[in-house]
Amino acid sequence: MERNELCWCGSGKKYKKCHMPIEEKIMMHAERGEIVPTRKILKTPFQIEKIRKSAELNTAILDEVARQIHIGMSTQEIDDIVYRFTKEHGGIPAPLNYQGFPKSVCTSINNEICHGIPDENIILEEGDIINVDVSTILDGYFSDASRMFKMGKVSERAERIVRVTEECVKLGLEAAKPWGHLGDIADAINTHARANGYSVVEDIGGHGVGLEFHEDPFVSYVTPKGSEMLLVPGMMFTIEPMINEGSPDFFVDEDNDWTIYTMDDGLSAQIEYMVLITENGAEVLTK
Template sequence: MERNDPCWCGSGKKYKKCHMPIEEKMQLHADRGEIVPSRKLLKTPFQIEKIKASAELNTKVLDAVAEQIHAGMSTEDIDKIVYDVTTKNGGIPAPLNYEGFPKSVCTSINNEICHGIPDKNIILQEGDIINVDVSTILNGYFSDASRMFKIGQVSERAERLVKVTEECLELGLAAAKPWGHLGDIADAINTHAQENGYSVVEEIGGHGIGLEFHEDPFVSFVTPKGSEMLLVPGMMFTIEPMINEGSPDFFVDEDNGWTVYTIDDGLSAQIEYMVLVTENGVEVLTK
């Protein structure tokens, strides 16, 4: 683009006052052999506004689950809460019928790492830990976040795993800075998990989001500091480490083709934030 052209992002500013300095800085990093995002991965002001509205609804849905979750309810009951709150507010549950997934939310209990399918016969018990992963489409824009819930009084081992997972997420968030790298987030998370005797699932990670359910980049949580894609203002992705008690290895349920279990039957915990890289740091959009 020419310097005085209107910026491609639709901000109304001239290119030289908007994305030109950012893209010149990106080029310097690219010239050093670093991985830089394509222009399509940088969300425009209009897109950010629309995605934030989706994220606001996503948080509202998770808040509704938090208010009602309890021992004795089924995971199907959680699915109904998610579907009802989402649709009553004009949204669509993103998981529903996504590549054949049959429900509106993922509910993963104890040794289930992710993608647990709600079922009327799965009843929450005192002492369970459960990840509720909510994803929302509002007016064509996507958002995604998950929370861990402790059902009643949980064991000391479960309590500690959830606490360390929370700490890993916060450390990863603190390491996410503009002009840093995705590997900085991964290193902070993986280091803290290992220091506490846990492992991080390697093959499943975070992802870009906003215009689609899953976009580039893939966000690993085991790569070295300074590696992976450059963090540039306008990028949007999830930070969602899956922390295992024992081995990071897993298997997928052969019957339903979705639910991911720990290979050694150990507990697993996951918390997911959706973030936007800004000029000053990162903004959490939904958690």
């Protein structure tokens, strides 16, 4: 673009005062052979504000689940809460009918790594740990986050894996800095998980989000520091490592083709933040 043209992002500013300095810096990194984001990956100011609204609703839904979740309820009841609250506030549950997924939320318990399907016959019991993964569409814009819940008094090993997973996500967030790399996030997470005797699932990771449910880039949590895509202001993605007690290996439920289990039947925990890279660091949009 010409320096004095209005910027492509729709900010109303001249290109030279908006994205020109950013794109010149991106080009410098590209010339070094680094992986850099395209304009399509960078969210515009208008898109960011719309996605913020979706993220606010997503957080409110998780807060509502946190208020109502209890021992003795079925995971279908969690799905009912998510569906009803989302619809009452003008949103659409993003998982519902996504590539055939039959429910409005993912509920993954104990040795289920992710994509657990709510069911009226699955009852939360004392000692369970459960990941509730909520994804929301509001006015065509997407948001995504998940939380771990502990049912009553849980075992020491369950308590510990949830705590370490929380620590991993926070360390990953701290490593998410503009002009760093996705690999910096992965290294922080993987290093802490391994130091505590855990493994990180390798073949499932985070993703870009906002305009679609899943966008580029893929976010690995096992790659080296300084590797993968350059982090640039305007990028939006999830930080959601899946931490396993034992092996990182897994298998998919043959009956539903969705639920993913630990191969060795060990516990698994996952916490998901949705973040926006800014000029100063990473802003958490929903968690």
